[in-house]
Amino acid sequence: MTLPDTDRYPTEQLPVVTAPAPAPLLELREARAAYDAITVLHGVDLTVAGGQVVALLGPNGAGKTTTLKVAAGVHPVSGGRLLLGGRDVTGVDPKDLARKGVCLIPEGRGVFPNLSVRDNLLMMTFTGRSRSEIEEIAFTRFPILGKRAHQLAGTMSGGEQQMLALARGLATDPAVLMLDELSMGLAPLIVGRLYDQVAEIARQGVAVLVVEQFAAAVLDIADHAAVLVRGRIEKQGHPDSLRHELAELYLGSSK
Ligand SMILES: Nc1ncnc2c1ncn2[C@@H]1O[C@H](COP(=O)(O)OP(=O)(O)OP(=O)(O)O)[C@@H](O)[C@H]1O
Ligand SMILES: [Mg+2]
Incomplete structure (x- = not known):
């Protein structure tokens, strides 16, 4: 991820001048x-x-x-x-x-309903990350996905499916x-x-x-x-x- 260096100053040492956007x-x-x-x-x-x-x-x-x-x-x-x-x-x-x-999570969630949560995440290993890394990122941010790892994505609630879609997106390190x-x-x-x-x-x-x-x-x-x-x-x-x-x-x- 290529990011601007925003963490350079601890809050109390922020320069007084207005930083450029x-x-x-x-x-x-x-x-x-x-x-x-x-x-x-x-x-x-x-x-x-x-x-x-x-x-x-x-x-x-x-x-x-x-x-x-x-x-x-x-x-x-x-x-x-x-x-x-x-x-x-x-x-x-x-x-x-x-x-x-660049990661776009399309309307309608972009998960594979007939695959389990785990397999939905497994597909993201094409990014070069390992299964365990992807699962750790996903399950840390959305613990419910860890609990539902073997459930078919299509049988989860809409909110859980959206979490899975987000977790898949995060696996790409956007x-x-x-x-x-x-x-x-x-x-x-x-x-x-x-x-x-x-x-x-x-x-x-x-x-x-x-x-x-x-x-x-x-x-x-x-x-x-x-x-x-x-x-x-x-x-x-x-x-x-x-x-x-x-x-x-x-x-x-x-x-
Ligand atoms: N594949 C397509 N072929 C032809 N016209 C399209 C196509 N996709 C979108 N449009 C048209 O382009 C315009 C903008 O559509 P778009 O889907 O970007 O709107 P939106 O703001 O996302 O709407 P919504 O809130 O309904 O999702 C609409 O008039 C739509 O009919
Ligand atoms: Mg739209």
């Missing part, structure tokens, strides 16, 4: 994307630094999933640039981006972790707990980009939030400054 690990510049002739992203600017949680919010069809696909290199840009650690990686093969630490609709179909309490884990992952230096339609839980842990509407970022800023706009947007979009 950390260099973004992930950056979309004026990103445009289309499906056939239909453009769905009209120039999206978005940056995520190591250690930061950025929330990308917006109504159905706004282009949130497409933005993540573009950022992971699995959907091409039709204009604009994708940068990783300050380097232009526009058009780079998604497998190479994955090797550089520098950039992207999550699409983590909260889908889950009870608010479970979502809150999952987001606490996501915040903890970010604290270890990972750049986290979270997509959600409905905002509340993710705004609690996000450092920055952006609202995407019809393929354009309508507003971005501190999560608190966006709560009001979001409420209005969703009321507006349901008319």
Whole structure:
């Protein structure tokens, strides 16, 4: 994982001068994307630094999933640039981006329902990590997965499956972790707990980009939030400054 050196100073020795914002690990510049002739992203600017949680919010069809696909290199840009650690990686093969630490956990959890928890994790040994290392990381962060190691993933609760999906993502030692609709179909309490884990992952230096339609839980842990509407970022800023706009947007979009 290539990370900016954020731990250099113990808190009491922090220099008085305002440090420059950390260099973004992930950056979309004026990103445009289309499906056939239909453009769905009209120039999206978005940056995520190591250690930061950025929330990308917006109504159905706004282009949130497409933005993540573009950022992971699995959907091409039709204009604009994708940068990783300050380097232009526009058009780079998604497998190479994955090797550089870009991890997308897609909507719908991305676990194999007919495989056990253990075997779902075992598949991640392609990353070069051993089974025991991967299990240790997974079971330390999500002890319930250890208890359910032999259970078929598809028979676990939605929240447990999402934990497994996160654990699989962590096995890749991501520098950039992207999550699409983590909260889908889950009870608010479970979502809150999952987001606490996501915040903890970010604290270890990972750049986290979270997509959600409905905002509340993710705004609690996000450092920055952006609202995407019809393929354009309508507003971005501190999560608190966006709560009001979001409420209005969703009321507006349901008319
Ligand atoms: N594979 C595809 N082929 C054609 N059009 C697509 C495809 N995927 C998405 N689109 C269109 O692109 C637009 C943006 O879709 P996207 O999935 O990025 O939105 P979203 O913000 O993730 O929505 P949701 O909140 O419903 O998940 C939509 O109009 C959608 O119909
Ligand atoms: Mg989506």
